Amino acid sequence: MATIKEVAQHAGVSVATVSRVVNKSGYVSVSLEERVRTAMRELNYKPSALARSLRRQVTQTIGVLVPQLDQPFFSTLAFAIEKTLFGQDYRALVCSSEESREKEDAYIDILLRQRVDGVVLAPTGHNTENIHRLVDGGVPVVIVDRNLPHVPVNRVLTTNYQGAWSGARHLIELGHCRIALIGSAPHSEAMNHRLEGARQALIEAGCPPPDDMVVVNTLPEFEHSYQSARRLLDRPPEKRPTAIFALNDVMAMGVYHAASELGLTLPDDLSVVGFDDIPAARYIVPGLTTVAQPIYQMGEAAALTLIRHIQDDSLPLETIELETRLVVRGSTAPMEPHR
Amino acid sequence: MATIKEVAQHAGVSVATVSRVVNKSGYVSVSLEERVRTAMRELNYKPSALARSLRRQVTQTIGVLVPQLDQPFFSTLAFAIEKTLFGQDYRALVCSSEESREKEDAYIDILLRQRVDGVVLAPTGHNTENIHRLVDGGVPVVIVDRNLPHVPVNRVLTTNYQGAWSGARHLIELGHCRIALIGSAPHSEAMNHRLEGARQALIEAGCPPPDDMVVVNTLPEFEHSYQSARRLLDRPPEKRPTAIFALNDVMAMGVYHAASELGLTLPDDLSVVGFDDIPAARYIVPGLTTVAQPIYQMGEAAALTLIRHIQDDSLPLETIELETRLVVRGSTAPMEPHR
DNA sequence: GCCAATAAAGTAATCGTTTTCATTATAGTA
DNA sequence: TACTATAATGAAAACGATTACTTTATTGGC
Numbered sequence: 001m002a003t004i005k006e007v008a009q010h011a012g013v014s015v016a017t018v019s020r021v022v023n024k025s026g027y028v029s030v031s032l033e034e035r036v037r038t039a040m041r042e043l044n045y046k047p048s049a050l051a052r053s054l055r056r057q058v059t060q061t062i063g064v065l066v067p068q069l070d071q072p073f074f075s076t077l078a079f080a081i082e083k084t085l086f087g088q089d090y091r092a093l094v095c096s097s098e099e100s101r102e103k104e105d106a107y108i109d110i111l112l113r114q115r116v117d118g119v120v121l122a123p124t125g126h127n128t129e130n131i132h133r134l135v136d137g138g139v140p141v142v143i144v145d146r147n148l149p150h151v152p153v154n155r156v157l158t159t160n161y162q163g164a165w166s167g168a169r170h171l172i173e174l175g176h177c178r179i180a181l182i183g184s185a186p187h188s189e190a191m192n193h194r195l196e197g198a199r200q201a202l203i204e205a206g207c208p209p210p211d212d213m214v215v216v217n218t219l220p221e222f223e224h225s226y227q228s229a230r231r232l233l234d235r236p237p238e239k240r241p242t243a244i245f246a247l248n249d250v251m252a253m254g255v256y257h258a259a260s261e262l263g264l265t266l267p268d269d270l271s272v273v274g275f276d277d278i279p280a281a282r283y284i285v286p287g288l289t290t291v292a293q294p295i296y297q298m299g300e301a302a303a304l305t306l307i308r309h310i311q312d313d314s315l316p317l318e319t320i321e322l323e324t325r326l327v328v329r330g331s332t333a334p335m336e337p338h339r
Numbered sequence: 340m341a342t343i344k345e346v347a348q349h350a351g352v353s354v355a356t357v358s359r360v361v362n363k364s365g366y367v368s369v370s371l372e373e374r375v376r377t378a379m380r381e382l383n384y385k386p387s388a389l390a391r392s393l394r395r396q397v398t399q400t401i402g403v404l405v406p407q408l409d410q411p412f413f414s415t416l417a418f419a420i421e422k423t424l425f426g427q428d429y430r431a432l433v434c435s436s437e438e439s440r441e442k443e444d445a446y447i448d449i450l451l452r453q454r455v456d457g458v459v460l461a462p463t464g465h466n467t468e469n470i471h472r473l474v475d476g477g478v479p480v481v482i483v484d485r486n487l488p489h490v491p492v493n494r495v496l497t498t499n500y501q502g503a504w505s506g507a508r509h510l511i512e513l514g515h516c517r518i519a520l521i522g523s524a525p526h527s528e529a530m531n532h533r534l535e536g537a538r539q540a541l542i543e544a545g546c547p548p549p550d551d552m553v554v555v556n557t558l559p560e561f562e563h564s565y566q567s568a569r570r571l572l573d574r575p576p577e578k579r580p581t582a583i584f585a586l587n588d589v590m591a592m593g594v595y596h597a598a599s600e601l602g603l604t605l606p607d608d609l610s611v612v613g614f615d616d617i618p619a620a621r622y623i624v625p626g627l628t629t630v631a632q633p634i635y636q637m638g639e640a641a642a643l644t645l646i647r648h649i650q651d652d653s654l655p656l657e658t659i660e661l662e663t664r665l666v667v668r669g670s671t672a673p674m675e676p677h678r
Numbered sequence: 679g680c681c682a683a684t685a686a687a688g689t690a691a692t693c694g695t696t697t698t699c700a701t702t703a704t705a706g707t708a
Numbered sequence: 709t710a711c712t713a714t715a716a717t718g719a720a721a722a723c724g725a726t727t728a729c730t731t732t733a734t735t736g737g738c
Binding site for chain 3: 053
């Protein structure tokens with residue numbers, strides 16, 4: 001791969017002149033500019049981002065660290081971030097920690113070594129020490145989706161509590177009272193807020209969920225939720241919940257699956273509400289009523305906030321809270337009178 | 340962020356010694372090593388990957404360029420690649436071309452400038468010129484999922500033709516004959532092979548699909564497929580297909596949706612087969628019968644092949660073909676006798 | 679006790695850019 | 709005409725590592 005030196009030689013000028021042409025900086029006569037441009041073309045010259053970054057002390061690269069790239073919520077988020085960054089002439093180094101503390105730590109180390117200009121982080125929540133390593137290294141950080149207390153970083157969050165409250169409220173208004181909650185990941189603040197919001201709405205309505213109607217799994221995945229739903233639904237009708245609020249959409253799919261296996265039809269025999277509004281929520285039959293997070297806007301806001309803070313390090317830290325919104329589809333229906 | 344020079348000063352040694360400690364290369368006495376290590380710890384030293392890459396002329400970074408990061412197939416693929424690379428001490432620069440030729444071109448340019456050691460590419464198929472730019476730049480490439488003729492690169496493909504053949508065959512064996520096909524993206528070789536394979540199976544069985552039973556949309560997405568399925572199914576029963584083979588799972592979801600809107604129940608009124616086996620294929624109700632691609636293995640094979648070719652540039656080009664496999668779930672059933 | 683390995687450390691060149699500084703030519707101004 | 713901006717270029721010093729070369733001690737074999 002040709003270097004700037006070779007281009008300079010080939011055009012019969014100094015490297016400084018080539019650099020000026022490449023960066024459109026300083027003075028360079030039209031005749032020389034022309035010669036340099038043809039030389040670049042002939043040698044198929046691509047300036048080395050490495051050398052440039054080393055000299056300029058900026059990399060135009062952002063670390064994007066999510067817990068699970070193969071989960072719809074996070075892949076959509078990563079996509080939105082990547083797309084926004086591209087428009088602002090930044091690159092994304094996408095990393096997936098697989099909910100593992102070790103891998104998250106390892107990746108943060110790598111991002112520091114790569115001298116990324118900033119990091120968008122959906123933390124596993126296992127610890128905050130590694131985030132301090134970034135902050136101490138002078139790297140601007142914005143955390144997204146999951147909040148972590150006591151770290152001096154920017155935040156893009158959604159109204160998890162209120163969203164869950166309105167999801168539960170929706171079921172109440174449809175006449176349901178025997179409502180089960182399926183949550184997960186005790187170390188995720190977002191999940192905890194959702195649980196609290198939903199529980200609060202039920203308490204307010206005079207339908208406080210007994211302990212056997214609230215399950216909190218270790219992982220927010222299909223399989224766990226499916227198993228939980230089987231246990232919840234495999235009871236005599238008068239003890240069975242008439243509605244289940246799964247605190248993310250993938251878990252709601254687990255409920256669909258369990259219901260179908262037990263011969264229950266949605267929404268007649270069971271109403272289901274999810275959280276997130278991943279694409280599949282619309283695809284599935286019946287369409288999933290869910291508390292939508294504005295995933296795309298979250299990614300966009302995170303990327304733009306980060307860039308703003310990179311370009312002006314005197315900016316005070318920001319917390320952006322985006323609204324969740326209840327999207328009613330076919331998976332919820334009024335409680336049937338005879339129950 | 341501390342530099343090697345500062346560490347050297349702080350430890351009272353030369354930079355060469357620090358470098359030797361960092362890389363465990365050459366000789367260094369235990370006493371000095373100890374001093375260097377504490378200096379590194381005290382200054383929170385992280386070697387600059389930029390400077391190292393510049394000097395060593397390798398970046399340990401791989402470009403991963405997919406058409407749509409927010410599509411389940413590609414996010415799972417990217418995840419698998421990223422995970423495999425991490426295990427081999429490589430980083431992934433993940434890029435999403437959004438099926439756009441311009442963005443694909445722009446990203447290839449960026450990858451060249453970033454001096455990535457190699458590229459895994461699921462091409463949009465719009466052109467091959469940009470791939471030649473990579474090859475000419477001496478960058479090892481492996482293309483995955485979609486094939487492109489006449490480019491000297493490695494390939495990881497699946498048996499699209501045979502897979503589609505067996506998917507169609509499955510429907511034939513269940514007694515179906517009025518079978519519609521929904522495909523897309525005329526510029527994707529994978530899709531074309533699937534179409535051919537499916538059509539061939541139908542022809543062999545004496546059920547050649549008439550033109551109005553084969554639709555090829557511009558994009559392989561839910562919405563397009565949903566619209567197509569509406570048109571296919573909104574006919575009198577005797578002209579309506581008894582089965583639809585959608586050539587990817589997301590499109591199969593579109594069929595589910597259309598069927599449900601028209602009051603048809605799966606699999607009694609309509610059998611549906613998909614292609615890919617994305618996670619949602621298992622989640623959805625009824626479970627989607629589909630031709631599974633080994634997505635994870637594809638990503639793994641692509642990453643490992645690439646690394647092998649990076650580490651030994653005398654290796655001949657490889658084409659790896661992985662087997663697709665029919666996974667029968669609840670969306671297909673024998674043709675009811677009365678039809 | 680001498681010589682050749684080997685161990686241990688440092689000096690300085692190098693990777694490919696950008697950018698400061700210096701130098702010269704040219705044009706504009708008093 | 710002399711002087712000062714400004715235009716146009718190049719030389720050379722960074723940026724932060726790695727590594728080829730030196731140099732000096734230390735050890736072991738004879």
